[in-house]
Amino acid sequence: MSEKFPLQTLLDLSNLRMDESAKKLGQLIAGERAAAERLELLSNYRDEYNTRFLEAARNGLRPEEWQNYRSFLSRLDEAITQAGEMHKLSQRQTKVGQDDWLDKRGKVKAFDTLAQRHEQRQQYGEMKAEQKLSDEHAARGHGRNAADAD
Numbered sequence: 341m342s343e344k345f346p347l348q349t350l351l352d353l354s355n356l357r358m359d360e361s362a363k364k365l366g367q368l369i370a371g372e373r374a375a376a377e378r379l380e381l382l383s384n385y386r387d388e389y390n391t392r393f394l395e396a397a398r399n400g401l402r403p404e405e406w407q408n409y410r411s412f413l414s415r416l417d418e419a420i421t422q423a424g425e426m427h428k429l430s431q432r433q434t435k436v437g438q439d440d441w442l443d444k445r446g447k448v449k450a451f452d453t454l455a456q457r458h459e460q461r462q463q464y465g466e467m468k469a470e471q472k473l474s475d476e477h478a479a480r481g482h483g484r485n486a487a488d489a490d
Contacts, residue, residue: 351451358444
């Protein structure tokens with residue numbers, strides 16, 4: 341009868357932690373994508389708004405309209421800066437999440453290797469025991485055949 345892998349609980353726990361880390365990494369990647377999309381959306385909107393501003397400026401603007409355009413463009417620039425910082429932060433968090441997942445995966449692989457070695461030793465021991473029984477059975481059979489021949 342094979343003996344249970346003594347570190348099975350740790351292997352199971354490591355697998356659970358790796359799965360949790362993978363889920364968290366998926367969330368971090370989704371957050372990073374969302375931050376990149378927000379940044380791109382704001383940048384595109386700023387470009388469009390700036391184009392409208394330049395077109396309006398060519399056609400002539402009153403000073404208060406000029407100020408409104410410039411003020412809104414300034415707020416868009418601030419929003420783009422903040423979105424860029426959030427995107428960079430999200431990228432760093434994703435990198436940390438990737439490193440965490442890789443660490444957890446390495447532990448699972450180590451425990452898996454130990455579990456496989458344990459299983460191989462168990463199989464080898466069972467094979468040796470079966471071979472010993474087979475040899476004993478053959479020896480008894482050979483001993484009876486020799487006794488019968490006498």
